[in-house]
Amino acid sequence: MHVLLSLAGGERHGYAILKDVLHQTNHQVRLGPGTLYGTLQRLMESGLVEETDGPGSEADERRRFYRLSRAGREALKAEVDRLDALIRRARGRGIVPRASRP
C-alpha cells in the first residue's frame, strides 16, 4: 500500500520509494532494500507495478525505475475507498482520531 501510494506520485527508483515511504509515514515505516524489492517483485508479478526506462539521460544507468500500472492505480483507489469507508464508519460511532480532536 505504501509503495503503491509512493508510485502514485510518478515513476521512482528504489531509493526514492524508500525515502518517500519514510516521509509518508512520518518516519514510522522504514523499509529495508530486501523488503522493498521483494514487495516490488510481488507487485510486478500481480501487474500492479511496471518497470519504465526512467527519465532519460539524467538517470543513472544502474537504476531501475518503476511506475503504477492502470491496474495498480485502480487497486490503490479501491483500497483508499475501503479505508475511507472504514474511517467514516468509525467516526459515525464516535471514534475520532487524536489528530482531529480539538
Place this chain on the structure above:
Amino acid sequence: MRSPASLDARCYHAALFLCPPAFRREFAQEILLVFDEARQEARLAAPQYGLWSFRARMAVDLAGTIVRQWLRTGLPILAPLAILYPLAASSALATLWRRMPFHMPRGTADSDVLMLELLAAVVLLIVAATIILTLWFTRPLLYRHRR
C-alpha cells in the same frame, strides 16, 4: 571512477548469495545500490551510533528477505522429503538385513570386497546427486539463454 565498496557493502553483497538465485539475479545490483545510499545517509546522520543501528536494521531486513524469498520458491517442501528419504531408506535396509538370503562374509578378503562395493555405491550416489542438483539449479540460466 567508482570508489571501492565499503566493508559493509561487501559483507552485504556476500550475504545476498543466500537469497534464491532468481531473486538475486533480478534485484541484487539495485539492492546493493540502495544499500550504499542508505549507508551513506546513516553515516552522515550519526557516524557511530547511526551506522550500528543501520547495520542491525539491514541484517534483520536481509534475514527476513532470505526466508520469505526461499518460501516463495516452494523449495522448503523438499526439507521434509529430505528427512523422509533417509528414514525410508534406512528402514528398508534394516528389513533387508533381517531377511538377507546370504550370510555376511566372515573372511577379511570378503569384507574388503563388500566395503569396496559400499564405497562405490556411495560415490555413485554423490555423483548422481551432484548431477541432479546442478541441473536443477541451472534451470533458470538455461531458460534465460533460450529466451
